Structures are given as C-alpha cells and as structure tokens.
Amino acid sequence: MGKKLTSRAEDYSKWYNELVVKSDLAENSGVRGCMVIKPYGYAIWEKMQGQLDKMFKETGHENAYFPLFIPKSYLSKEASHVEGFAKECAVVTHYRLKNAEDGSGIVVDEDAKLEEELIVRPTSETIIWDTYRRWIQSYRDLPLKINQWANVVRWEMRTRLFLRTAEFLWQEGHTAHATREEALEEAELMMNVYADFAEKYMAVPVIKGTKTESERFAGAEETYCIEALMQDGKALQAGTSHFLGQNFAKAFDVKFANKEGGQEYVWATSWGVSTRLMGALVMTHSDDNGLVLPPQLAPIQVVIVPIYKGLDQLDAISEKVEPLVKALRDKGITVKYDTRDTHKPGFKFNEYELKGVPVRLAIGQRDLANGTFEVARRDTLSKEIVKADEVVNKVVSLMDEIQENIFNKALYYRKGHITEVDSYDDFKKIIEEKGGFVSAHWDGSAETEDRIKEETKATIRCIPLDVKEEEGKCMVTGKPSNKRVLFAKAY
Secondary structure, three states, X not given: OOOOOOOOXXXXXHHXXXXXXXXXXXEEOOOOOOEEEOHXXXXXXXXXXXXXXXXXXXXXXXXXXXXXXXXXXXXXXXXXXXXXXXXXXXXXXXXXXXXXXXXXXXXXXXXXXXXXEEEEOOOOXXXXXXXXXXXXOEHHHOOEEEEEEEEEEOOOOOOEOOOEOOEEEEEEEEEEEOOHHHHHHHHHHHHHHXXXXXXXXXXXXXXXXXOOHHHOOOOOOEEEEEEEEOOOOOEEEEEEEEEXXXXXXXXXXXXXXXXXXXXXXXXXXXXXXXXXXXXXXXXXXXEOOXXXXXXXXXXXXXXXXXXXXHHHHHHHHHHHHHHHHHHHXXXXXXEEEOOOOOOOHHHHHHHHXXXXXXXXXXXXXXXXXXXXXXXXEOOOOOEEEEEHHHHHHHHHHHHHHHHHXXXXXXXXXXXXXXXXXXXXXXXXXXXXXXXOEEEEEOOOOHHHHHHHHHHHOOEEEEEEOOOOOOOEEOOOOOOEEOOEEEEEOXX
C-alpha cells in the first residue's frame, strides 16, 4: 500500500488533507463545504463521544435533544448573540418543491413561503432558553444541567476537513443556576473536564485560560478555553465554556421564585467541543508515515498480521493467535486479527501504520517454531521479539507507555514553542519564523489587539489562568500592563 504522503516539512496543510483522506477518516461530499465522516473516522469520534458523555454524566448532566430549526425572531432577542452569528446562518424560507411547468426539473414553490424564516441552528442557546422558560419556575428546579449531542451549521466560505466545515458534529451543554457564583463554578468546571479529556485521552497538552472581550463567544460575559499547539506552530482552540450571566434569561424571561418568594433571573452557562477535536488529534501526533493515535481513542488498539503460505500454515498460526485475541479482549483491548488473503503482509503493515494502530503483532513460521511474536510500536516505529507467554502483559503495558510517550512528545514540543518577548519587532519575527505561542504584554485595549491581528495574523489565544502578575509595558504601545497573554496564529 503506497502511502505517498506529502511531508509535513514540505507542505503541512497538504500533508494534513492527504492524511485525513488516505487514512479513511473523512472525505469531501457532494455538498459544498460539508464532509462525509467515514467509518474509521466515526469510530474515533464515537470513542471521544463515549468518554466525554461519561464525564458529563459524572458531573451531574443529562442529555436531551432540541430542534434543528430556530425561528428567526428568537435570534433577534439577544443582540450580541445574533450579531456574532448573523453572517454564518443558513436560512429556510420555503417548505415545498414542485415540478417546473416547462419540465426543466424541480423548483421552489413560491406559494409555500414560511410565515417566519427558520434558521438552521448555528448553536442552540435561543431555542433552549425559550424551552427553559417553561421548565424553570422555582429554585427547586435549579440547577438545570442539560447536554445535547447534535449537528450544527455555520456557513463557512473556506473549509477544511474536521477543522472548519459548514456542518459539523458537536455537543453543547446549557445550564441554569440560582446564583452567579454557581454558574461561574460550572463554566470553570466544564473547562477542566475538557482539559482532562484532552490530556488523558487525546494525549494533547492544553493551556487553560480566558478569552479577551473581543474573542469571547457572542453573548457571553466570560469565555474559558483550552488551547492546543499543532506541529506547524499554529494554535487550535480545542474547547470553550461560557459564563453567559443573565443575558439569555432576560432575553427569554426565564425567572425563578427564590426561597424568600421573590422573582429572580437565572444565571447561565454554555459549553461545547466539536469534531474539530479530530483535527487536533491528527495534527498533534501524526507523522509523515500516517496517523499516530493514542491507545485510549484508537478504534483498533492491536492488529495481528499472520505471515504464511497456504491454508495449513494459516490454520497453525490461527490456533496460536485465537487464544491471544481472547486474552487481550478480556483485558479490555480492541484487537483485529487480519486474515485477509487479498492483501500481502507488507500491504497490511503499511495500511495499519497509515491508520495509526498503536501496536502491531506479526507471526510467521519462524515465530511459530520459536514461540514468539514480533511486536511493533506505531509511535516509535520500533520492533522487538517477545515470547508468546509474555505478549499479553507486554501489550497491556504498551498501551500506557504509548499514551504517555505521545503526550510527553507533544508537551516537549509545546514547551519549546512558548517564547517570551518584550518588543513588537521580536514578536513579529518569532510569529513569522518560529511560530508557537508568544507570551507578551498587552495594554488591554481592543484597538491594540486589532492592530496586532491585522499586521501579523496572530490573535490573543488566551489569558492563562495561571498567569503571574508582573509589571510590564505593552510591546506595541508602551502602556502599562500587569500580565502577559498568549498570542499565536491559529486554525
């Protein structure tokens, strides 16, 4: 199987696009800007979804489902929210088609115009808060902690598989609380849940922080985020959690009777991650040979490839392999025993390397005679011969070793790509030549933030939660600053 991937050094963007397609994660569809997630890619998303869903439920959240369509008037109720999404909305105006009178095909029936246009959801705050008005009457109904697994549409003009598509899959949490403090705690909690998932399961190190006012979610008073760094030195926002204050409660008149009998508006949060995480997974770990997947999320954790001539040899190998498959599955490890006779072992080795399967076992006649297996690691491309009675323990230990190794490799890269600068000239040089995160003082003004973005294409990715207060001067204006923020070019 010839991979023939463009190298990362040659063209990182082309490498990414080729890898996503050739490794069978996804492909472009017949609908402009939309993708088809293929079974192998969807299997990874299912593992992400399953683990996140478990983490949400462990923190007291329940799943529900809300309509795909949102009346246009709902979006108008929260001014900053509609302003933030207006340019990305897909609008349904009619409800019927008919055959053209001239026989040229199907046309929109002009007599079937909707009384009110429907927006295909770009996010669900408005339809959910209209619903919460009916669900919340008293402090006894709070907190209300709901999550939805869904698809959304944001009409992107420039798209890239997983990273930016017109339609994508995600989850969106929407919670209502009796106090400001409780809502803020919830928003920060969910940021921490996302960070734990990214680091422990995706093996992607992230920086936790808050967004500047101009980078916040439309309608939010505070946006918490986790930021990851890809191998080309660009940042990727891997998850966000928003403190919405009482903005949506006031817009949709969601009040509750407090313990004293008075009426108060509830406090809100929303939070979400999407199939962008698939892009982060690919770009953080993969190499010029293909995907490198963390064992925690790999659809196939171990593949066993027999090397044989004739059915008699295959039968003898299978007799040895089948108990091993059962033993590994009993340990909770997903295993594929590839006995296809339509492809040679070399083709299979290349295929599973391209698809990022963490561990590959090979067994031929010599291994059968010696009671051994060849064990190959995808992360280091190293091989070793292991005795058959030690293979199960070896594979089990490799699951943790590989998970830890690829996390540490990504962490090492990030540590080497956080650069502290004090002058704007140095900033521009680092952004252009080295990339990564640049830590610098900023005067806190939107004008300076916009100027930096316009001149360098870099944005403030976050104000880190663990940032240390220090006296300094804005690298652009020289005005006083009491802390550094992180800049980067980003996806």
